[in-house]
Amino acid sequence: MATQETLAAQRNDDSFDHIIDELKWRGLVALSTDEQSLREQLSLGAITYYCGFDPTAPSLHLGNLVQLLTMRRLQLAGHNPLALVGGATGLIGDPKPTAERTLNDRETVAAWVEKLANQTRRFLDYSGSNPARLVNNLDWTQNYSALDFLRDVGKHYRVGKMLSKDAVSARLNSDSGISYTEFSYQILQGLDFLELYRRYDCVMQTGGSDQWGNLTSGTDLIHRVEGKSVHLIATPLITNSDGKKFGKSEGNAIWLDGELTSPYAMYQFWLNTDDADVIDRLKVFTFLTRAEISRYEDFVRDEPFKREAQRRLALEVTELVHSKSDAEAARDASLALFGSGELAELKESALRGALAELPNIEVRTSISVVDALVATGLCESKSEARRAIAQGGVSVNKVKVDTEESEVTDSLGKNAAVLARGKKSLAGVFFVK
Incomplete structure (x- = not known):
């Protein structure tokens, strides 16, 4: 119920005349196809749009949240979202800038598909007048033979243009090069858009600006095969203050799964x-x-x-x-x-x-403050710990420690204690039975 209550409380800002204006004000449009045409189509009535999420990890992360919230804002404007979880593309993975991905086995990818699908339900409304729908590209990809794929889809792609995509060119210029498997990823993503266009009249895709080459793969394929123009919106990358993007490839992912973050x-x-x-x-x-x-x-x-x-x-x-x-x-x-x-x-x-997010230790009953300071890394040695106590800079559960003989006990009755050196250097002591 909490999720439905949260979704029900969400609103777009009615001070904007058009959803595109709000998206731009929020900094969510880095690139797009013909903006005027897109504005007109969004104004004529509800459209169907999609965003894809590959199960290359057991959870979505902060970068995915940008896409989910962009999808939600479009849904609140009356449009129909398709959340695509890539059971097929997740078996390959889009090309990283520096190295080939490690391929996960089919059972792992299938399990992650379920986890990611469930996570989308927290951010998109799967009920109501314009409910989100969940789709899996394995449904239309797994029955393709290699010959049919090459004849029906591959023939519409030109190698020269594929080589010019940023992700591909970056890998071609790296020491590791790029495999044919990851080189073909953009074809699979293009096929996704074509299939969704045919099955659901999907006319727009959203994604990150770093995926622009893969995004345009779909618009180009639909134009070649169906003779129709469809749309793209790409959001900017969210970066740290040092310019690095948030994401699992940087080793600093903020996951949407509470077990991971x-x-x-x-x-x-x-x-x-x-x-x-x-x-x-x-x-x-x-x-x-x-x-x-x-x-x-x-x-x-x-x-x-x-x-x-x-x-x-x-x-x-x-x-x-x-x-x-x-x-x-x-x-x-x-x-x-x-x-x-x-x-x-x-x-x-x-x-x-x-306290689990801070340096911490486990003890059976109690531990001396001196030993706890060393064990948690707040002090490098017992002599340093004794000096810190003598200088009045150590506390347990916000009570200053006066003597080096003091112990850390479960005085709060919560099977945990807070050890501090100064105001900002904290650690946890867990009491285990």
């Missing part, structure tokens, strides 16, 4: 957003209106030290990805650990979930 870790990630980025993040990742976001622009300009915009961003996105209760628990845990909140008021699950 906990609600607390999700909350802290957004809470740590730079002032320079936070307004853009509010536009992309929340359903706050232009007027509401303008207020947070004022907060960032006039009182940045209060971090009001970051707090709202963290709460909104954590609720969107997980639940309202998870978001509030993560907020309370963050306040209790790093602010004025009370540790004793936290639920045990919230405290333990937060």
